[in-house]
Amino acid sequence: MTDLRFDGRVAVVTGAGGGLGRAYALLLASRGAGVVVNDIGTTADGASAADAVVEEIRRAGGTAVADRNSVSTAEGGEALVGTALETLGRVDIVVNNAGIVRDKVFHKLTREMLDAVLDVHLRGAFFVTQPAWRAMREQGYGRVVFTSSSSGILGNFGQSNYGAAKMGLVGLTRVLAAEGERNGIRVNAIAPSARTSMTADVLDGTAGDLDPAHVAPVVGWLAHEDVPVTGEVFTAGAGRVARFFVGMTQGYTNPRLTLEDVAAHVAEIRDETGYTVPAGPADELTHILAAAQRAAAAAEPAT
Numbered sequence: 697m698t699d700l701r702f703d704g705r706v707a708v709v710t711g712a713g714g715g716l717g718r719a720y721a722l723l724l725a726s727r728g729a730g731v732v733v734n735d736i737g738t739t740a741d742g743a744s745a746a747d748a749v750v751e752e753i754r755r756a757g758g759t760a761v762a763d764r765n766s767v768s769t770a771e772g773g774e775a776l777v778g779t780a781l782e783t784l785g786r787v788d789i790v791v792n793n794a795g796i797v798r799d800k801v802f803h804k805l806t807r808e809m810l811d812a813v814l815d816v817h818l819r820g821a822f823f824v825t826q827p828a829w830r831a832m833r834e835q836g837y838g839r840v841v842f843t844s845s846s847s848g849i850l851g852n853f854g855q856s857n858y859g860a861a862k863m864g865l866v867g868l869t870r871v872l873a874a875e876g877e878r879n880g881i882r883v884n885a886i887a888p889s890a891r892t893s894m895t896a897d898v899l900d901g902t903a904g905d906l907d908p909a910h911v912a913p914v915v916g917w918l919a920h921e922d923v924p925v926t927g928e929v930f931t932a933g934a935g936r937v938a939r940f941f942v943g944m945t946q947g948y949t950n951p952r953l954t955l956e957d958v959a960a961h962v963a964e965i966r967d968e969t970g971y972t973v974p975a976g977p978a979d980e981l982t983h984i985l986a987a988a989q990r991a992a993a994a995a996e997p998a999t
């Protein structure tokens with residue numbers, strides 16, 4: 697198989713000063729991309745984390761520039777994309793990776809904890825992607841990778857703020873995939889499992905090689921010009937890759953549906969046999985109306 701490369705492409709990677717973002721930036725740069733390494737953090741000795749990764753990339757012969765704007769504001773997102781356009785001339789790839797956690801059981805969650813997580817994960821993804829999106833539409837090409845999580849898709853105790861933000865990114869992925877198709881923009885999401893400073897407490901004691909480097913190839917594939925899919929979510933960790941998706945059961949249909957009908961047919965409503973994966977709201981509505989028509993026809997008296 698021919699190596700998948702990114703020569704001539706420019707990638708923006710947020711939260712790239714360490715962990716997963718660093719792994720993504722190193723891989724993209726090693727395959728020829730110019731990379732904007734965004735991070736507001738510092739290393740153990742107090743130096744800029746973004747600068748440290750840029751230096752690592754340059755020592756290996758790659759092209760990279762550092763950016764220390766916060767993704768949590770619209771101004772920061774605009775400035776970050778401006779760094780790519782002004783220093784590297786374009787933006788082809790956005791990997792929204794920046795993240796924080798403020799875990800707390802729901803009844804003790806504060807407004808500050810909610811806002812902090814939404815600002816970085818959900819609003820931050822909007823703030824960075826929108827200015828990049830405008831540039832991508834003009835050039836007729838783009839790749840966007842959002843970072844979701846199993847905590848949002850499946851739910852996880854004590855992470856209501858984080859889970860809500862991460863599932864919100866699934867919705868954003870689906871909508872932008874639909875909007876970007878006509879302009880050559882493909883949008884997908886990753887739900888990674890890796891041991892980083894942010895996940896250290898959660899994964900402490902977990903067996904298995906959860907090196908961020910095992911997730912990077914999946915992000916690289918989603919960021920590549922040859923990626924054939926859009927609007928999809930992939931789980932990746934320890935060398936395993938799989939797809940998350942939203943399915944719909946065959947359900948139960950009754951044109952004269954009552955509350956008691958719903959209660960009496962819960963097992964049928966929840967039965968996953970023969971589930972479908974609707975492509976979007978219109979496809980779901982087609983399934984709903986088709987089932988209603990079949991039910992109505994079955995209810996008509998024989999002649």
